[in-house]
Amino acid sequence: MRTSKTKKQMTIRPPAKSAFSIESDPYFIKLHTLTLVSGKRGGGKSVATANLIRIAKEKNYIQRCWLITPTYASNKEIWSIANIDEDDVMEPDMNCIKTLIKNVENEREEWELFLKQKSIYEKFHREIKNKPIKCISPDELLFYHELGLLDGNATKPEWKYDVECPPRLAVIIDDSLGTDLMARRTAGLVNLCIRHRHLADGLGISIFMLVQSYCAQGGVARPIRENCTNLLLFKINDSNQIKKIKEEADLPVSDEDFQNMCDYCHAEPYQFMLVDFSPKDENKRFRRGFDEYLMPPSLNNRALINQ
Numbered sequence: 670m671r672t673s674k675t676k677k678q679m680t681i682r683p684p685a686k687s688a689f690s691i692e693s694d695p696y697f698i699k700l701h702t703l704t705l706v707s708g709k710r711g712g713g714k715s716v717a718t719a720n721l722i723r724i725a726k727e728k729n730y731i732q733r734c735w736l737i738t739p740t741y742a743s744n745k746e747i748w749s750i751a752n753i754d755e756d757d758v759m760e761p762d763m764n765c766i767k768t769l770i771k772n773v774e775n776e777r778e779e780w781e782l783f784l785k786q787k788s789i790y791e792k793f794h795r796e797i798k799n800k801p802i803k804c805i806s807p808d809e810l811l812f813y814h815e816l817g818l819l820d821g822n823a824t825k826p827e828w829k830y831d832v833e834c835p836p837r838l839a840v841i842i843d844d845s846l847g848t849d850l851m852a853r854r855t856a857g858l859v860n861l862c863i864r865h866r867h868l869a870d871g872l873g874i875s876i877f878m879l880v881q882s883y884c885a886q887g888g889v890a891r892p893i894r895e896n897c898t899n900l901l902l903f904k905i906n907d908s909n910q911i912k913k914i915k916e917e918a919d920l921p922v923s924d925e926d927f928q929n930m931c932d933y934c935h936a937e938p939y940q941f942m943l944v945d946f947s948p949k950d951e952n953k954r955f956r957r958g959f960d961e962y963l964m965p966p967s968l969n970n971r972a973l974i975n976q
Contacts, residue, residue: 690866690873691837693730698899699947700730700837701866701875705894706941707883708903713939714879715747717901718841721959722751722877731839731875732830733776735769737761737850738843751841761842761850766857769840770868776836777869779829786826789816839875846880846888862893884913900944904935918946921954923973926965930955933963 691700698704706714725731735757736748748758759765796805816823830836842850842858850856866873882888883900894917905911915927922930934942934957942963943956955963967973 690871691730693728695949696953697725697728697730698943698945699949700725701873702877702898703862703865703893703896704875704877704899704901705883705889705897706877706879706901706903707881707889707905708901708941709881709905712903713941714901714903715744715843716750716939717941718843718877718879719747719750722753722839722841725839726752729830729832730837732832732837733757734839734841735759735772736841736843737765737769737845738841739848740844744843748841753841761845761848763849763853763856765850766861769874770861773838773872773874774869776838777872780835780872783826783828790823790825835872838872839877841877841879843879846882859890859892862896882910884910884917898945898947900946901941902931902934902944903939903941904931918944920944921967921969922965923967926967930957930963930965933957 693700706718708714722731722734726734734751734753736751736753737759738744739760741748741755741758759768796809845851850858861868862876862878865876868874878889878893880889883902884891884894900914900918902914911928911931912924915922915924920927930942934940940958943959945954945956948954951969952964953962954968955965957963
């Protein structure tokens with residue numbers, strides 16, 4: 670094919686800020702994420718998700734996680750792995766998304782208030798250290814007095830989470846098939862999944878959605894699947910659904926290699942294949958569980974993919 674350059678360069682300059690705003694270890698998935706966890710009942714979805722949240726919390730990649738589920742009481746032991754506060758558990762009703770968004774906005778407001786209080790405290794101590802009292806305006810002194818900064822025992826504001834950074838938030842949606850949340854468009858689930866990174870002026874939230882069917886009738890809406898960044902695929906016996914997942918996701922491997930990876934991962938009970946649609950390294954797109962990378966022969970090899 671013949672090509673030629675334009676006379677003037679029109680270079681595309683990417684934004685400085687990544688779409689995934691939370692720094693994490695090279696082996697950890699990018700955050701914020703929209704992760705789908707798909708598999709039959711009792712296959713290990715909840716346990717795997719609870720442990721992923723536990724690890725993320727231990728590393729301060731996630732600092733608060735809500736849980737939307739109608740079955741919390743019967744699965745309380747599993748979700749205790751993720752150390753989810755009972756006050757952060759919601760029913761999957763028509764109002765739960767509105768409540769969740771309000772909670773995210775409250776976290777943002779609390780962070781901004783903390784920054785403001787910290788800035789005032791630091792300014793007060795700079796002025797007290799570097800200026801005589803008589804050089805500080807009466808209005809400022811009155812302001813500091815009202816805040817209790819002149820009492821002599823005022824302490825520097827401390828952020829409520831271990832790492833001083835904008836709140837890192839997540840939500841798990843479990844056992845919600847057939848509820849108002851998934852069955853009724855006006856509940857706002859699809860809209861949440863499309864704009865989850867942009868909530869509360871860009872604070873964002875990660876979403877982990879557990880489902881028994883990835884793309885069958887009554888399963889996950891297509892706009893959600895198309896915005897998915899990670900898929901934890903547990904064993905399913907429907908070969909047509911596996912084929913549809915491969916085709917719809919446009920994965921850079923052959924059908925044979927994809928099926929072989931599924932067979933390898935699912936040979937062990939409760940094991941899953943992790944498909945990363947936005948990998949940090951193109952050679953680390955597929956995993957068995959969280960810890961074992963899979964590198965099929967056809968990965969990113971167009972000649973082998975089209976055979």
